[in-house]
Amino acid sequence: MNTQSPPPLAGVFGGGGLFGIGYALGVIEGLRERGIDLHGCPMLGTSAGSWAAAATALKISYKDLAGLEVPTFPNPRAGVLAASAREVFGNATDSTVRVVVTEVPRLRRTVLSGADTPLADLVAASSAVPGLLAPQRINGRRYVDGGVRSGVSVDLADGAERLVIIAPLAGAMFGPFGRFVERRTDAEQRIWSETHSGTFIEFAPRATTAGIASRPQHLFDKARALEAYFCGLDEARQRTIE
Numbered sequence: 657m658n659t660q661s662p663p664p665l666a667g668v669f670g671g672g673g674l675f676g677i678g679y680a681l682g683v684i685e686g687l688r689e690r691g692i693d694l695h696g697c698p699m700l701g702t703s704a705g706s707w708a709a710a711a712t713a714l715k716i717s718y719k720d721l722a723g724l725e726v727p728t729f730p731n732p733r734a735g736v737l738a739a740s741a742r743e744v745f746g747n748a749t750d751s752t753v754r755v756v757v758t759e760v761p762r763l764r765r766t767v768l769s770g771a772d773t774p775l776a777d778l779v780a781a782s783s784a785v786p787g788l789l790a791p792q793r794i795n796g797r798r799y800v801d802g803g804v805r806s807g808v809s810v811d812l813a814d815g816a817e818r819l820v821i822i823a824p825l826a827g828a829m830f831g832p833f834g835r836f837v838e839r840r841t842d843a844e845q846r847i848w849s850e851t852h853s854g855t856f857i858e859f860a861p862r863a864t865t866a867g868i869a870s871r872p873q874h875l876f877d878k879a880r881a882l883e884a885y886f887c888g889l890d891e892a893r894q895r896t897i898e
Contacts, residue, residue, distance in 0.1 A: 662854060666698045666816035667712075669705025670808035670841075671783075671801070672824030673875030674726065675868065676704030678885035679824045681711060681718040683859045686892025687820065698752050698814035700767070702802040704824060706755040706782035707741075710775040713750040718885050720744055726878060729788040737789055738780035745776040755782040756802030756809045760791055765805040767812055768794065807837045810844035815852040820859075821845070824884075827860025834866070859891060 669680045684694055694712050701709035711721055724743055727736045753770035755778045768778055773794060781792035781799035791798040802809065808823050826837040838860065845856060865887035868880045 662815040662817055662852065663697060664817045665692065665694060665820065666700075666814040666818075666854075667694045667709065667820040667822070668700045668808060668810050668813035669702070669708045669822045670824055670826070670837075671703030671705060671803035672829075673704055674878055674881035675875040675884045676824035677707045677721060678718060678881035678883070679861060679865065679888040680705060680708035680822045681721070682885040682888025682890075683822050683892045684708060684712055684888075685718070686889045686895075689893065690897065692820070692897070694820060696752060698754070698816070700754045700756065700809065700813045701779075701782065702756040702807065702809055703783045703785075705808070705822065706753075706779040706802070708822070709753045709755070710741075710745055710750070710770070710779050713753045713770070714745060714748055714775070716744055722878065722882060726876070727789070729785075729876070731788070732790050734790045734793070735780075737783060738776050738792060741776035741779050742774075745774070745779070747774045747776070749774055753778070754814075755779065756806070756812065757781045757792075757799035758802055758804040760798050760800055763804060765802070765809070765812075766799070768799075806840065806844070808841050808844065810841055811847040813848060815854065817854045819848070819852075819854050819856050821856055823858065823860045828863045828866035829861050829869070830866075830872075834860070857895075857897060859888070859895070861887070862891060865891065
């Protein structure tokens, strides 16, 4: 029987393209300013959320990520996203980071750990959007974007006294689609609560933030992603936290 107490804090961050990376890192920085620091805490990321988790673990700023050249889409060349990620993450590993990927061809939702696999490879696998980027190979297996199966995967998050949930595609995003992601995230929270006894603090874009990306293609616009960063920062600064 495991009698270890859960850590005080953990994070789970969902997908959302460049917009999602900016929004998540803005929220994470805003929480850090308020004494809620996710660095060193267990984090689970999906797609954009995997980049946010890796950057937080390695103390890499959003400015550093924003300086990366974004690959053109579609791009069938294998390894292009991993090469871009390696420019900021190098070959670093970190046991606090796990990512959600989708294993092909069976489309099985899978969690990979950063304990022994370079974070650059993990974020590339978790972000390989089918039809836009080639699958990422890790240890002989092929993976595509974890968001194929779930936008956030809260149900797979680590146990903690408080779980920080960042869902960049929920809330006010894209009308009915955002509400669908919100309902799915709520259902995953209930599953998580069946195993863990912690509380949640959830962030999803408010209307002002959602207005930055009113069309799906806006999720991959670097200028809009920078706006999303500052909106996420403001949302975290203004949020009532008990």
